[in-house]
Amino acid sequence: MHKIMSTKNIISSLNFFSLLSEEQVDQLSSISVVSKYPKEYVVHYEKKENNSLLFLLSGLAKAYKIDKHNNEIFLHYIYENSLISEISNIRQDTLNSFSNITLLEDSQILQIDYKKFKEIFLDKGYLCSEFTNEIILRSQQLQSLINREFIFNSVVKVAMMLHDDLEIFNKLKRAEISLILHIQPETLSRVLNRLKRDNIIDSKNGKIVILDKEALMSVCEE
CATH class of the missing domain: 2.60.120.10 (Jelly Rolls)
Incomplete structure (x- = not known):
């Protein structure tokens, strides 16, 4: 109990x-x-x-x-x-x-x-530093959003989501992921196939598994 x-x-x-x-x-x-x-x-x-x-x-x-x-x-x-x-x-x-x-x-x-x-x-001055940290976190999230929407290409977008949110990626349908990343479903499939060919990821029971974290991180930093 x-x-x-x-x-x-x-x-x-x-x-x-x-x-x-x-x-x-x-x-x-x-x-x-x-x-x-x-x-x-x-x-x-x-x-x-x-x-x-x-x-x-x-x-x-x-x-x-x-x-x-x-x-x-x-x-x-x-x-x-x-x-x-x-x-x-x-x-x-x-x-x-x-x-x-x-x-x-x-x-x-x-x-x-x-x-x-x-x-x-x-x-009375309590928890102000914690609130400041939250404001900084929101600023970093906004920066990530700007990068995702206006700077990163589709390959980097997918790689970053796999690196940062693999559990969420595996919970969502491919169409939902495409909407989140603002890319076409066909583009998502091509990127995933490319990462599989490069032995960076694999698919087991319908779930993505990361085989080479360092290589995936390198893609994120392209």
Whole structure:
């Protein structure tokens, strides 16, 4: 029988809050709630204000935007034990969403009252470095997006996804991967066949297996 973790224990297990004292964790627990949501649940929409600071405890989510033609533009994945909320300004009492966030699996989310969190921690100088690191991470993700969309060719796009997100690659259908990378399905097939011919990857039971990580990394750096 699995032991059900308390909100306090869940918070204590997150690296983001590892520097808090036990008393501070108790304070944080009092303004937090843990909720479960099903696959395909939309956590929030872009340009909407949110009163909660959100952490993905288990499951998987994706961040994306919708262009003027109603096409989805994939941004990045959000993995378990990661911050979902997008931090751009720590002076406001609410959080603004830059993107849409949708769950790709049944997930568990920690919700923290952001206004109280700001009063108790941020305004007193606690966790500011952690928030700064999150802002830097979002900047790096934006840089990766720019590279993927405007600089990298199709071979590098596929190689980078195999290198960075192999588990996700093997979960998705080829058509979904093509949409994420903004390449044609035929192009994806050609790239995968090329990497197989070069003995960099192989396919076993319908899943991609990396045979030569160094060679794959070399392709990513082309």
